[in-house]
Amino acid sequence: MATVELDSINKVYDNGFHAIHDLDLEIQDKEFLVLVGPSGCGKSTALRMIAGLESITGGEMKIGEKVVNDVEPKDRDIAMVFQNYALYPHMSVYDNIGFALKLAKVPKEEIDQRVRKAAEILELTANLDRKPGQLSGGQRQRVAMGRAIVRQPAAFLMDEPLSNLDAKLRVQMRAEIAALQRELGVTTVYVTHDQIEAMTMGDRVAVLKDGYLQQVDTPQNLYDRPANVFVAAFIGSPSMNLFEATLSIDGDAGSIRLGSLTVPLSASSLQQRPSLRNYDGKKIVLGIRPEDYEDAEFDKDGHPTIQAKVTLLEALGSEIMVHFGIDAPTVDSGDPDAVDETGGGANAVGRFNPRSRVKPGEMATIAISTENLHFFDFGTRRAIG
Ligand code: ATP
Secondary structure, eight states: OOOEEEEEEEEEOTTSOEEEEEEEEEEOTTOEEEEEOSTTSSHHHHHHHHHTSSOOOEEEEEETTEEOTTOOGGGSOEEEEOTTTTOOTTSOHHHHHHHHHHHTTOOHHHHHHHHHHHHHHTTOGGGTTSOGGGSOHHHHHHHHHHHHHHTOOSEEEEESTTTTSOHHHHHHHHHHHHHHHHHHTOEEEEEESOHHHHHHHOSEEEEEETTEEEEEEOHHHHHHSOSBHHHHHHSSSSOOEEEEEEEEEETTEEEEEETTEEEEOOHHHHHHOGGGGGGTTOEEEEEEOGGGEEEGGGOTTOOOEEEEEEEEEEEOSSOEEEEEEOSSOBOOOOOTTOOOOOOTTOOEEEEEOTTOOOOTTSEEEEEEOGGGOEEEETTTOBBOO
């Protein structure tokens, strides 16, 4: 059993910079938890505190029920995989994988057994005599994993282990690492800034911003029920479209004013979020995922429609990204790394059926799946529940 518990953990660096604020996280035994967030949000700091490579300036940290605040890294029973792999260039793959065991004075025969077993799992058996310089990026990454595996630790801590690989290899390795973690059943904390990596690998994902935990949940719940505007925009690609809008509620019905457009509020939206009633006549942030827009011609469910001018198309084969203009102010998500994904002066992007015949420069009739809209308080930017 190895749980990792962070109870109100804080990090204030020597220069006074407060990098982590009251972080509460309970990572379950065998769980794969991903820490994700934009550059500088504090994810590496949090991981390094779990590893013992960074001091904890407030709160309590437990690994496997034992308080480890003042325990040396080597005594924490964790194995860390870094983004630069930290392999010894002059040592063979065999010696790299077995190095920690040798230091721990594990008998030679047992080292041999454990190294060969790890190599077999990672398909490195044919490369055991090579030096890291003679391996591909993916193989080096596997050696780094091998070094973690042979230790049979209570927890794996991984800091952007795939960031030095090319795009294709990343996709392959992320599937391999996720499968391996499940096979070995070792509690894992994995840091990345890549939301796709987070979503595809994690049992749960913790989203950090500016040293504050925004939300921790399963990938699907983060996507379907983001707690605030930041999470809503950070998770999903292209990002959720965010607009200033005004609600108007009338009995069991209502509408959303979006610039010069009016979109009816679905009855289910009001039923699922009773507190929307408190926002009658008020400004809110309205969120629409790209897949909740569709060329009206392909909308089988007769959703409400709007008219908008198309500016740009990106045909991806299985779908077409349609950029269009909505006459309403957009809302900034607060992600410092966010790039504007809309093109041609547009402020909205929809994921349409690839057979859509909408054209740049022309008006299009666009259906909106109003039952899937997201609503946030304009002041606090939190989801209206
Ligand atoms: P990245 O994805 O860019 O690695 P991160 O989310 O892992 O970012 P951290 O490396 O944890 O971020 O850094 C969090 C914040 O703490 C940043 O603002 C960083 O500048 C600051 N920081 C990191 N190390 C120190 C240090 N030794 N002294 C002072 N501030 C630091």
